[in-house]
Amino acid sequence: MVMSLSSRTAELIGRDVPPSAAAGAHRMVQAAIDAVNDALDRGETHYTDRPGILPLRQKVSALLNERFRLASRPSDLTITCGLTEARFVCLQQLVEPGGTVHALAHPEAVAGAATIRGAVLSQAAAEADLVFVPASAGEEAIRACLSLIKPQCMVVYEVDSEQETFHPAALPGLAEQVVTIGDLGLDKGLATARLGYLAAPHQSAPGLRDFKQALTICSTNLSQWAALNAVEAL
Amino acid sequence: MTFADIKKLDGAKLRYALMDLAKEIPDAIALGRGDPDLPTPEFIVEAARSAAREPMTVAPVAGMGELREAIARNAVRDHGVEVTADNVLVTTGGQEGLFLVMSALLNPGDEILVPDPRYSSYDQAIAHTGASFISVPTYAEDGFDVRPEEIEKRITPRTKALLLVTPSNPTGGIVRPETGEKIAALARKHNFVVVSDEIYGKFVWEPYSHFSMASLPGMAERVITLSGFSKAYAMTGWRVGYVIAPEHAIRAMAAIKSHTTGPVATLSQVAALAAARSDDSCVREFRATYDERRRILGDGLKAMGLEFGEPRGGFFFWADASSTGMRALELSYLLLKEAHVLIFPGTAFGETWSNHLRITTLQPTEVLVEAAARMTSAIATLRRSGAA
Ligand SMILES: Cc1ncc(COP(=O)(O)O)c(C=O)c1O
Numbered sequence: 001m002v003m004s005l006s007s008r009t010a011e012l013i014g015r016d017v018p019p020s021a022a023a024g025a026h027r028m029v030q031a032a033i034d035a036v037n038d039a040l041d042r043g044e045t046h047y048t049d050r051p052g053i054l055p056l057r058q059k060v061s062a063l064l065n066e067r068f069r070l071a072s073r074p075s076d077l078t079i080t081c082g083l084t085e086a087r088f089v090c091l092q093q094l095v096e097p098g099g100t101v102h103a104l105a106h107p108e109a110v111a112g113a114a115t116i117r118g119a120v121l122s123q124a125a126a127e128a129d130l131v132f133v134p135a136s137a138g139e140e141a142i143r144a145c146l147s148l149i150k151p152q153c154m155v156v157y158e159v160d161s162e163q164e165t166f167h168p169a170a171l172p173g174l175a176e177q178v179v180t181i182g183d184l185g186l187d188k189g190l191a192t193a194r195l196g197y198l199a200a201p202h203q204s205a206p207g208l209r210d211f212k213q214a215l216t217i218c219s220t221n222l223s224q225w226a227a228l229n230a231v232e233a234l
Numbered sequence: 235m236t237f238a239d240i241k242k243l244d245g246a247k248l249r250y251a252l253m254d255l256a257k258e259i260p261d262a263i264a265l266g267r268g269d270p271d272l273p274t275p276e277f278i279v280e281a282a283r284s285a286a287r288e289p290m291t292v293a294p295v296a297g298m299g300e301l302r303e304a305i306a307r308n309a310v311r312d313h314g315v316e317v318t319a320d321n322v323l324v325t326t327g328g329q330e331g332l333f334l335v336m337s338a339l340l341n342p343g344d345e346i347l348v349p350d351p352r353y354s355s356y357d358q359a360i361a362h363t364g365a366s367f368i369s370v371p372t373y374a375e376d377g378f379d380v381r382p383e384e385i386e387k388r389i390t391p392r393t394k395a396l397l398l399v400t401p402s403n404p405t406g407g408i409v410r411p412e413t414g415e416k417i418a419a420l421a422r423k424h425n426f427v428v429v430s431d432e433i434y435g436k437f438v439w440e441p442y443s444h445f446s447m448a449s450l451p452g453m454a455e456r457v458i459t460l461s462g463f464s465k466a467y468a469m470t471g472w473r474v475g476y477v478i479a480p481e482h483a484i485r486a487m488a489a490i491k492s493h494t495t496g497p498v499a500t501l502s503q504v505a506a507l508a509a510a511r512s513d514d515s516c517v518r519e520f521r522a523t524y525d526e527r528r529r530i531l532g533d534g535l536k537a538m539g540l541e542f543g544e545p546r547g548g549f550f551f552w553a554d555a556s557s558t559g560m561r562a563l564e565l566s567y568l569l570l571k572e573a574h575v576l577i578f579p580g581t582a583f584g585e586t587w588s589n590h591l592r593i594t595t596l597q598p599t600e601v602l603v604e605a606a607a608r609m610t611s612a613i614a615t616l617r618r619s620g621a622a
Pocket residue numbers: 216217268326327328329330353399403431433461462463464465470473474475
């Protein structure tokens with residue numbers, strides 16, 4: 001082959017992660033369809049603000065605050081191209097090359113992103129510079145895992161569509177270390193809109209936002225308006 | 235943000251800081267960002283509206299099959315590049331494409347040659363791989379085409395790739411076919427890859443015309459072409475770009491893409507498909523519009539005493555503002571604050587370009603006239619006040 005590829009690439013072939021809830025056909029809820037049409041009527045076909053449209057950030061932030069009794073700010077929240085980009089941006093920005101990542105569950109969700117960062121996966125939470133904790137692992141397991149981590153370890157907490165109310169930021173001393181990530185609108189037929197979010201502590205937010213901008217500039221404009229209307233129609 | 239804060243910035247951060255400042259000025263005229271002001275053509279919008287009413291499926295990570303096919307067909311039709319859908323990867327804008335290309339190609343310690351000035355958004359994608367970029371100077375007297383001898387001088391055993399942006403953001407220069415041929419010979423001799431960002435390729439001004447690096451004999455296996463729908467069809471917000479490359483590279487980039495963002499939004503791909511299947515008459519209309527604007531804004535800039543070569547392609551003027559006696563960064567700030575016109579200083583595109591300004595043509599003609607009038611009067615005041 002004339003064109004040789006980077007060594008990290010070779011490690012990734014065959015390790016693709018399927019996007020969550022991808023299978024089958026998804027019909028957007030009517031509120032989302034209406035939002036798409038309204039946005040097109042208004043000419044919403046341009047780049048949006050890098051972190052995403054403000055009303056959607058406000059809405060998502062408010063929902064997180066209400067559900068988990070957090071104090072997240074819309075200005076520290078970034079709308080991403082699916083949960084995939086939220087995970088990826090965290091893994092690239094919150095660990096250094098050579099750093100260590102521990103996944104409490106579903107290591108396949110972050111293994112590829114860790115490889116691209118040049119970070120290593122470890123079975124031991126105590127060694128990690130970043131721990132990935134999907135909510136689906138359950139409160140008990142999460143508490144046990146987080147009781148082991150180093151003082152400066154970053155925590156990526158992945159909310160799923162279950163209605164859990166436990167949040168690791170509530171644990172003593174962890175508030176400034178937890179980034180919350182999630183999908184948007186899967187239950188509203190919005191799987192094809194490919195939207196997610198990351199809500200970061202104030203200190204980490206600018207770096208995450210800048211990295212997302214370098215990666216994709218902004219998330220799809222219409223998807224964001226669709227998600228806003230769908231979420232508001234709750 | 236104060237001027238003291240702005241002064242500390244360069245590259246993409248500088249651009250975003252100025253855009254944030256402009257947001258606070260209600261009547262600011264934006265000649266900064268490369269975001270076409272024109273609406274997405276109606277037939278594309280209509281395709282999205284009807285798709286939105288129906289159930290949709292999440293696309294494969296590499297892109298919808300029909301879209302990959304249509305992009306491949308257009309590459310054959312427009313550039314004579316022999317490719318199929320397997321050579322195409324649909325990306326979240328050209329921007330994600332450039333990240334995927336850099337990740338797939340570069341190892342830590344590798345070098346990539348980048349003509350200066352540059353589209354600085356590539357910096358992070360390159361830095362993230364642990365590779366470094368080596369600047370290759372370009373010159374106003376060449377219309378900012380690249381000099382093959384300047385490339386050759388900088389080739390080392392670590393040179394993995396050359397990055398071309400043609401037409402160029404920010405200079406409006408193009409790589410002419412005769413330059414392209416010499417570069418191709420160098421690439422074969424020294425075994426490097428040419429990454430060719432041709433996202434502004436539909437807008438090249440007479441007497442020049444766009445040609446694709448991959449169309450040169452034997453180059454399809456050495457060239458990765460990056461492009462997208464954002465600029466060509468006024469579709470920036472839809473976030474659809476693409477990469478054309480040898481099949482094994484596409485497979486690799488698709489594998490990486492499954493970790494970066496997964497598939498592109500289906501509605502956006504449906505809209506892009508409508509664009510890709512069209513006869514491009516909308517692009518011809520856009521071209522006429524941008525061409526007219528280019529003349530109008532060019533006249534305005536001349537009247538201000540700025541020096542520049544006529545852009546050969548794209549949406550940008552790259553003008554030397556030395557005659558104002560002010561550094562471009564100060565001047566941009568002043569023009570934003572006093573004249574309410576947003577333009578970008580050269581240091582957003584390369585550390586040494588402190589006398590240059592990048593100015594876009596992406597406003598209706600009457601707005602461009604107004605912007606030029608405001609700038610002229612601000613610069614005249616400046617000259618009178620003795621700064622110039
Ligand atoms: C040279 C160049 N390449 C790529 C891009 C990325 O554009 P998009 O991601 O909207 O396709 C831009 C946008 O400004 C650009 O100027």
